[in-house]
Amino acid sequence: MSEAFAAGDRVLLVDRKDRRYLVTLVAGGEFHSHTGVIDHDDLIGAPDGSRLHSSRGGSFVAFRPTLADFVLKMPRGAQVIYPKDLGTILMLADIRPGVRVLESGVGSGALSMTLLRAGAQVTGYEIRQDFAERARQNVEAMLGSEPLDRYEVEIRDAYEGIDETELDGVLLDLPEPWQVVSHAARALRRGGTILAYTPSIVQAATFRESLGEHGFAYSETLEVMHRSWHIEGTAVRPAHRMVGHTGFLSHARLLGT
Numbered sequence: 001m002s003e004a005f006a007a008g009d010r011v012l013l014v015d016r017k018d019r020r021y022l023v024t025l026v027a028g029g030e031f032h033s034h035t036g037v038i039d040h041d042d043l044i045g046a047p048d049g050s051r052l053h054s055s056r057g058g059s060f061v062a063f064r065p066t067l068a069d070f071v072l073k074m075p076r077g078a079q080v081i082y083p084k085d086l087g088t089i090l091m092l093a094d095i096r097p098g099v100r101v102l103e104s105g106v107g108s109g110a111l112s113m114t115l116l117r118a119g120a121q122v123t124g125y126e127i128r129q130d131f132a133e134r135a136r137q138n139v140e141a142m143l144g145s146e147p148l149d150r151y152e153v154e155i156r157d158a159y160e161g162i163d164e165t166e167l168d169g170v171l172l173d174l175p176e177p178w179q180v181v182s183h184a185a186r187a188l189r190r191g192g193t194i195l196a197y198t199p200s201i202v203q204a205a206t207f208r209e210s211l212g213e214h215g216f217a218y219s220e221t222l223e224v225m226h227r228s229w230h231i232e233g234t235a236v237r238p239a240h241r242m243v244g245h246t247g248f249l250s251h252a253r254l255l256g257t
C-alpha cells in the first residue's frame with residue numbers, strides 16, 4: 001500500500017515543533033525552511049516516514065499526507081469543512097461505494113474528495129468557475145485521476161433547481177440551504193438523505209422549518225465537539241486550545257408527501 005515518494009507526490013514535512021508543510025515533489029526542486037534547504041531529490045525514492053535534515057541542521061519527518069492533513073493544508077479559496085465534520089457527514093449521509101449524490105457549493109473541494117474517496121459518484125453545483133477549477137485540481141492532487149470520472153462539477157446556482165433525479169443524497173454547504181429543499185425533494189429518491197452544513201444556528205433553524213414543509217422526516221441538528229487531551233507524564237488534561245465552533249450539521253430523510 002505504501003510506495004516510495006515519487007516526483008509529483010504531495011509530501012507533508014513535519015518539523016520538531018510539529019509545524020507542517022505540504023510540498024509537491026519536483027525533480028531538482030528545493031524546500032526552503034527557516035533551518036535551511038531540503039532537496040526534493042533526497043525525498044524522491046524515500047519511504048513514507050523518512051527522517052531527514054535540512055542544510056542548517058533542522059530535523060524533519062516526511063509523511064504522505066492523510067486526507068485530514070491535506071484538507072487543512074491544501075490551497076483554498078473558500079473555507080473548508082473540517083475533518084471532524086467531514087467524517088461525521090460520511091456516516092449521517094451513509095456514503096458508500098456507488099451512491100449518487102449532489103453537492104453544492106463545491107468550494108475548495110474538501111467535501112468532494114471525502115465523498116469520492118468513500119466511493120460516491122458526485123455531481124457538484126458551484127456558482128464560481130475559479131472555485132470549481134480549484135476543487136478539481138485539489139481532488140486530483142489528493143486522489144489522483146481515478147475518481148475524476150465519478151466527479152462532475154457544473155457552474156450553476158443550486159437555488160434555481162436540480163436536474164438529477166433518484167439521488168441518494170443532497171449535501172449542502174451554501175448560505176441559504178432552505179432555498180434548495182424543494183428542489184432536493186424532487187431530486188432525491190424516497191429515503192434519500194439531505195444534509196446542510198451551516199455556521200449559524202439561525203440558518204439551521206430556517207433549513208429545518210423548510211424540511212418539514214417538503215416531506216422530509218427524522219431530522220436532526222447536531223454539532224461535533226472535538227476536544228483533544230494533553231497527555232505527558234502526570235500532566236493529563238484537556239488541551240488548552242480547541243476549535244470551538246465550525247458549523248451545525250442538519251440532516252433528514254425524504255419520506256414524501
Ligand code: SAH
Pocket residue numbers: 078079080081104105106107108109110111112125126127128131156157158159173174175
Ligand atoms: N464544502 C466546501 C466549501 C464550500 S464554501 C468544502 O468543503 O471545500 C461555499 C461554496 O458555495 C462557495 O464556493 C460558493 O461559491 C458556493 N455557492 C454559494 N451560493 C451558491 C449557490 N446558490 N449555488 C451553488 N454554489 C453556491
